[in-house]
């Protein structure tokens with residue numbers, strides 16, 4: 001299901017590509033182009049731009065809001081002084097109904113809410129003018145330093161038309177002449193006027209705006225094949241809106257995340273850069289420029305963030321690559337769903353929070369799922385903001401192990417007690433009962449239900465000598481509020497299964513559920529008569545436990 005022929009195709013095609021040696025990472029034409037990801041457009045070609053000459057920033061609609069972070073980097077770090085906004089005819093973002101599309105997404109992936117602004121527009125010229133204005137109004141863009149121009153690209157004829165602000169001075173810029181000449185040459189050979197706007201390879205590529213990357217050539221992609229989404233670094237954060245549109249409006253089912261060697265985002269320091277901006281523009285900058293320390297890690301983080309995103313259907317195939325600007329070759333990284341989750345679909349994953357903000361950081365994308373990566377032990381040091389939780393845990397373990405003194409404990413619980421309780425993150429079962437390492441078995445699952453704990457209890461008692469069981473359920477337990485019908489519907493939509501016959505063991509009454517579980521344990525044929533079973537309710541607000549007495553059938 002997660003195989004994707006087009007992803008194999010771009011890997012194969014890349015073997016025929018060899019990079020142009022000696023290109024600088026500063027665009028020689030000092031221009032950044034903001035345009036749509038549309039599969040019918042190859043901005044390098046229709047503007048006559050060679051590799052090394054320009055930053056190409058692409059997203060759904062070619063909207064400036066998603067491109068601002070990258071534009072600031074382009075201008076302040078890499079010396080571009082011209083920004084060009086190019087929207088196009090027959091754009092999917094034109095006339096898109098934001099609310100209706102939010103409903104489409106909600107329905108397709110079974111989430112309750114979607115407040116993403118998909119940034120549709122009504123009038124094509126107006127949207128170009130709006131985005132030109134948005135760039136000029138940014139406190140981090142000075143119009144004395146940076147010129148902003150606008151064009152409309154006609155997908156039927158391959159022609160670009162200038163969009164000028166009312167009252168704008170006549171400009172005769174060299175860069176515009178260059179575009180118009182390049183476009184003339186392009187038009188002369190342009191034949192693909194009737195392509196479909198749905199990418200024929202059902203593929204979306206997320207990669208860096210870097211001027212050395214000739215995005216379509218690198219991957220052997222033809223017009224009409226794929227969506228190309230680009231920004232500084234090729235980060236998912238700025239690309240998420242476009243990706244959701246690509247998948248839900250235009251049917252793509254594969255994603256290639258491609259970061260590259262010698263990337264500027266690799267060296268950038270958020271804080272230093274913000275201080276520089278503040279010094280120059282006298283304006284406090286809070287933008288997260290999404291730098292990364294470790295190249296492979298950043299690819300894996302972004303692949304995982306896409307897989308975790310509740311708006312991305314689970315059948316979407318996501319692969320991560322590193323592109324080498326020196327050799328032009330693409331290297332696939334071992335990451336993503338294929339390594340961990342594919343065979344575990346029956347296990348319920350945590351419910352994602354209903355809402356993702358477009359600007360959310362990678363680290364803040366919802367609903368972590370267990371995903372193994374091949375390099376989780378080669379950690380980036382320092383700022384872990386963009387990393388997944390696993391490296392942080394591995395690092396924390398380093399501290400733990402450095403003062404570890406429990407190496408000689410017996411594996412038999414010295415106080416002969418097993419506690420069955422909920423996995424709830426607010427509970428500290430051992431500490432709240434004064435239990436030290438080596439003293440007790442703590443068996444945890446959703447709700448602290450006995451049925452799931454029986455196997456462990458039998459082992460605990462028969463092999464490791466425990467003689468007392470304590471069942472502890474707690475106030476505000478998720479299993480008491482769980483809407484099983486919703487959960488099952490969600491699983492069916494997201495995982496495409498016909499039937500969910502898992503018993504989630506939700507409960508209504510808290511004391512009743514404790515009593516029920518005490519009875520299940522006591523009456524089980526593999527639990528000996530001498531085992532004592534107690535029940536408690538733990539209050540998550542006060543930290544106190546309250547015993548639940550079994551009045552019906554007194555304890556043995």
Ligand SMILES: [Zn+2]
Pocket residue numbers: 036037038060061062088090091092093
């Ligand atoms: Zn478009």
Ligand SMILES: [Zn+2]
Pocket residue numbers: 208209210232233234260262263264265
């Ligand atoms: Zn880059």
